[in-house]
Amino acid sequence: MFIYMGYLWRGAKTKISELPKEVKIFSVLFALLTWISFIKNFQSFWLVHCDIGRGIIDIFGCICACVIVILISKIIECRTKYIGGSLAYLGRYSLLILCVHIVELDLLPWWQITEKYVVNGMSANIQLILIIAGKVLLDLGGAFVLSKITLVRKIFGFKN
Numbered sequence: 001m002f003i004y005m006g007y008l009w010r011g012a013k014t015k016i017s018e019l020p021k022e023v024k025i026f027s028v029l030f031a032l033l034t035w036i037s038f039i040k041n042f043q044s045f046w047l048v049h050c051d052i053g054r055g056i057i058d059i060f061g062c063i064c065a066c067v068i069v070i071l072i073s074k075i076i077e078c079r080t081k082y083i084g085g086s087l088a089y090l091g092r093y094s095l096l097i098l099c100v101h102i103v104e105l106d107l108l109p110w111w112q113i114t115e116k117y118v119v120n121g122m123s124a125n126i127q128l129i130l131i132i133a134g135k136v137l138l139d140l141g142g143a144f145v146l147s148k149i150t151l152v153r154k155i156f157g158f159k160n
Helices: 002-011 013-018 021-040 056-079 081-092 094-107 110-119 124-147 150-156
Strands: none
Touching (some): 056 081
C-alpha cells in the first residue's frame, strides 16, 4: 500500500501543487490526526496475513499514515542530504525488505525465542526491544545480502 501511495503521489504532484495552501494544511492535519487515532486504537493490521482488524477504518488509517510518512520523507530528503540518501536507498529496496520480512514472520517465532530470557528476569519491555532490533537487523541484512545476487536483482528490477 505504501509503494502504491507513493506511485499515486508522484502521478498527482502537479494537481496537488495547484491546491490552495489552506486545503493542503487541513489535509495534512487531518491525515496526521487520523494516523494518531489509528495508532492509539490499534487492534490488528497485518496486510501480509490479510488481517485488517477494523476493516475500512484501518485501511483509511494506513493510507493517512502513508501520506504522512511520504511528507516526512520528502522534508528529510530536501533538508538533509545524508539522511535523505539513506532513506532513498531504503525506499529503493523496500519491496525486497518487505519480502524478507514476510518470510521472517512465518519462520521465526520471536516471542518464543525470547520468552526463556523473560523467565530468567528480563523485562517485557526489553523483550520487545530485542524482538524489534532482531527483526530490523534480519530484514535489512537479509535484503542487503539478497540484493547482491544477480537473479534477485533481475527479479526485482534493480539495475546492476
